[in-house]
Amino acid sequence: MFEEIKFEKINRLPKYVFASINEIKTAMRQAGEDVIDFSMGNPDGMTPSHIVEKLCECAKKPKNQGYSVSKGIYKLREAIAKWYERKYHVFLDTNKEVCVCMGSKEGYAHLIQAIAGAGDSAIVPEPAYPIHYYAFILNGANVIKFPIKSTSGGELDQDVFFASLQKALSENFPKPKFVVVNFPHNPTTTIVHLDFYQKLVDLARKERFYIISDIAYADLCFDGYQTPSILQIEGAKDVAVETYTLSKSYNMAGWRIGFVVGNQKMIKALQDIKSWLDYGLYTPLQVAATSALNGDEKCVAEIRENYKNRIEVIRESFSQAGWELPAPKASMFIWAPLPKIAQKMGSLEFSKRLLQEAKIALSPGVGFGEYGEGYVRIALIENAKRIRQAGRNLKVFLKKLENENA
């Protein structure tokens, strides 16, 4: 008999908590049910037309059909550098401090593959976007976590953060080499200001660790808040890289365009590993991305405005159903404590029942780690009409829960 050969590495990844929600959702859709879907951070809007037109124009040219450049074509790296200069007054070396990626998730995962392995450890505050954590696990590194706490205004509680970070640094041997931060934060929507990065960079220089900062939601911020970049801090490039994506700001999630910038040693490691693993994004995609970054940012403002409107609609509709939702300062999500009546149920059971009985899909907080329990993440990827319909379905569902508990 053939004895089973185990694939130890892939088994380090647990079953995706979201998979159970996805399976129910798929089965319901196949049965013809109309699911109102707030589960994934997958923008529903159209990519701005000037970007699509540029892609189509370039896709017709024979010279654009071959292998591209794995670290990104020069014009795109130049557009990224100019974007940083315009937005953050940060100057980047287009060759040594910029690497284009097939979405920032790919960039992050390959960066970790290149720089971390067995014997290394990383600090990833939780709840977390799962790959922030599992990229290290997959590569045999150890992950230390502590809970993210925010103030009632949605800002990071820095006292708790730095106390937890100091503790994690001093109690773990060998000392953690990496700290991952992500603000505006997925899933909690927590934000930070520049003073946070100043403290973090100072600490990294003193304690000697590298920082990976993910600003996927940098452009989706409201009420005057502006997402800072860690690279605005003097000396940050000695210790930090930052990842960004066009997926959210330009409704380009399926295009898979992101980038990593900053520390030359980490960027070189990423450029090197990518040169072994891929030949770069299809050139027309890179040219279209160049026109997105060089172009008018009115389209980004419209996308931001759309999320802002949806936040208002959902808070009103769900409030009428008996569930008060907090207002996020940034991102395309609402991170909501479970309704009182459902608190004992836990986030996974609540999400499953909400899906099966009210046809509303969202993400259980526990899917982002144990510290996400008690919450759900609502992605604002349905239009106002369907949000209102969700509010009506929710009202009936919450009434039913009340009756069950009466």
Ligand SMILES: Cc1ncc(COP(=O)(O)O)c(C=O)c1O
């Ligand atoms: C925090 C965060 N980083 C990165 C990504 C991945 O973005 P991309 O589409 O560029 O891979 C996401 C996607 O949801 C995200 O939430």
